[in-house]
Amino acid sequence: MREFMHYITNAFYGATGWSEDNSYKDLNATSRELIDFPLPRGLRLTLSSLATPHFGTSYQLGSVGVVDGSISYLYSTVPLAAVPAQSDEIPLAALLRSYRRLQELGSRERQWFWSTGEPTVPVPPRTPDNDKSSLLYGRLYLPQSLLEGLVVKRFSSELQVQVSAVSEQSLRNGGTVLGLVQYDKGKYGIEGLASTDGGLLGVRGLYNFGGDAKRNSKSSQKSEAQIAAEKEGIYGRFSAGGELYYGTLNKSGGMSLGMRFATLPTHRGTPLTATVTVNPLMGNINTSYAVMARDYCSLATRMEFNVYSYESDWAVGMELWSDRRPAGFLLGADPTLQLEIESQPVTKIEPRPEPPRPKERSFQAKMEWRLDEPEPEPQPAAESIKSVEGSMAENKKEEYLGVLKARLDQNLRVGLLWEGRAKSLIFSLGMGVDLHRLDEPFRSLGLEVQYSS
């Protein structure tokens, strides 16, 4: 489950038309989220609120043996009024969906939530004001007295600067600062970063080709042939990139190269994402494959191999959405839902209106030796109600109520996570199981409850 502040930050990116597709660090985000989803530990309660369109707060209280918590604030210069912030309105997919679909390149009308697939709210018109927007975020952890701060500043539609900082006593020099400059040109994206910790400098970039990238280079108009090509066969985009780091103080570095193929939303077939990353210095090869087999089911596998040490690793992950009521005993007490449930059978019991029979002449008409007046056409009231109900039921079926995520890795460690909405609370219940130690298989257990208004 993404945290509320993360969700709002994503909404900010959506509102300002910033796409995270072109960041090399998110190259394998889909498989990472499907496999390495975090399991909650202990009990954690989060109360959040988007108090004004510009300002959000979040309070978190957790207990893993000891009680701790955090307070966070967020300020955005862009009004986020259109963002559904109430926990009974937040689209679950935006909060929970792991499979990440690419967006069309260069579409200035970007979606609000990359994970929902389709925009849930109308995108506000882009103005030059959006291009100068900024976001401030701060979070204080107690009782560790750890302070996090983040500043995101857009300078133009292509350039964005992020500065994040952590202050804590135990850290060397009392804290670290990371600066990140992101340049997204659509066709390619470049990031440069610098960290005060160890004087780390880094650069990473991603270049897109094939699919819509090729089309964009030639002409912005879709030709008929291209659209036809999209419909048949696999239509997607290739992205290749690399990263390079060097610590100026500790004289160490690192690098990697990566490539991704992902289908685009216009692709009619099964959405899939395949990545391969190579670390030539450490001899590490990592491949992942994620597929959205159905709308309610996503699968991912990942394999790792090290050519120097011959170490290998594999992991599989799964995500299963469900439209059933997640915890029946919890929801059974909800009167509104029960009403809905009861109302449906009632409509079904209603007898269908009989087909209009030819009406008999009225007694008066017979007496007057004349035909009846032509009656006004009967209104298909019942039909229209039925059709509305049907569409509503369809909508209800579309809206999932919960998701089950599972993963399994080489060491036979299983992670199970159920996330869903019950009333207006969003729950996340996770469990880690180690199949190697069957005598005490449960490694961790946790429950997160999130409420926002």
Next chain:
Amino acid sequence: MAFNFNWSPLTADAGFYERARDLLTTALNKSPKPPIIVDDIFVTEFNLGSVPPDLEILEIGDLAEDRFRGIFKMCYSGDAFLTLKTRVQANPLNTYLSAKPGFTSPQPLAAASSLTIPLQITLSEIKLSAFIIVVFSKQKGLTLVFRNDPLESLKVSSTFDSIQFVRDYLQRTIEGKLRDLMMEELPAIIHRLSLQLWCPDQVIKDGEEEKEVEDHAVNPLATPPLDAVDAQGHAVDSIAISELSLDAGSEAKSLYSQQNVNRLTSLTNTQGTSSLLTDTIRDVMFRAWAVPSERPDSSHSPPGATPSLRRSASYSGGSAHTYTFSDSASQDQGHLPSRPSLVSMNSATTAGLSLGSGRHSKAGRKKKTRVVNLRKPSSEPSSSEIGDTASEANSMAPMSEPILEQPEEEASSNANKVRFIGPADVSQEQRRPSIRPEQVKGPEATPGIPSIEINSAPIKSQATPQKQPTSTDSKSEWRRSMPQSDTSSVILEQAWIMKMAGEIARRVYDEKNRNPAFWAERDDSPPPAYEAN
């Protein structure tokens, strides 16, 4: 006087090396490892070699059927070797990220992917030179303390010998770890084992029953120098020592109830945490109550000198603990000839407390009977000189760190002097009370009735450094308040002060060392606290 070691019987036992490897593996994996080590450290090969260590008796403070204490000098430059196996992380970016907060992490995609490399390290050409203080009593088991850093030099060879940087790093890291092992883990291990061997009822049950099965065989291994003293020494006192280990002391076990010991433990902990809630201990006889005046001056051996194995992370300085321990012990040793009754006190401070009350009447009669001074005569003049300066420094300000630049040999040499030189005795008296805050606070208190306000002791100790210089002026006051020094609260106080003094002594010793860089690598992070008993 020296020992003639029969080194081979140690290795004759078939399961000996196996048990040794297990013990070492456990000890090495106890403390948290740096992120570069990604696996447990396994001891694959271990050989004691054929050259026995040189053990020299410097002093035997006390010798009786059920107790022993002495100082030994051990030198070793043999052909023992040890091979360790573990796995290290070769990607520097991976270890760099492991200790950093995730919020400011650069989040590399694959640049931080791990590459673990098996690493084999062989430690050989180990040169040890140490002063060892051994305190043994049948009731309290055996305490072995290194007075200085025992490790002189060490050759580390590994799979990365061809890379200069890695080799240097390994050398430094391993030396640091080995020092920790010898000075902190080893005394604790030995003490635990000896408790299992001699007084199983005092062992804290921690689910290590299988260890009890093998403790008889384990003990000689874990305490090679000491065991030699016990079992194989051909010296004058060999009979007495062997007697110690042979008959099991049963008469004194009932003297200390487990409950009281627990209470005292909690009491000691409240000292560390400044907690105001303490258990009251009833039916306790304090040493000072028992015979406050019958003792001569020289008999005021510091009760706090009970070598405290109880360490807590709140103290600064990682290896200072052991020094504490050794320093206090050596000082205690200095007073030994005059008061053998305290000899048997042992690792736990609390134990020392009840010990004093319990066996005072019995042990007091054996006073001054068994002082065996085997020290070389040649060492006396120099040591007494040092002792003079040291005692002066002590009387000046024993608490404040910058002033107290005592040489490393201070404690032992000073102790020697006590026996032979009259004036030194006075200075000794000066010194001892001056590190006792309680007397500084109230010298007018009646000597016979010491206050047992243990709770307030930490507060007093903070006030001590300011008051020290003035209080040293009048010796008579000190003398008068002498007996009070035996109060239980003072014991705890002194343990702390000894710790400070030990820390200072260590620093001075470090400076004196011919290779400063060698010593600069000491890890200063406080080790995890443990309780030895």
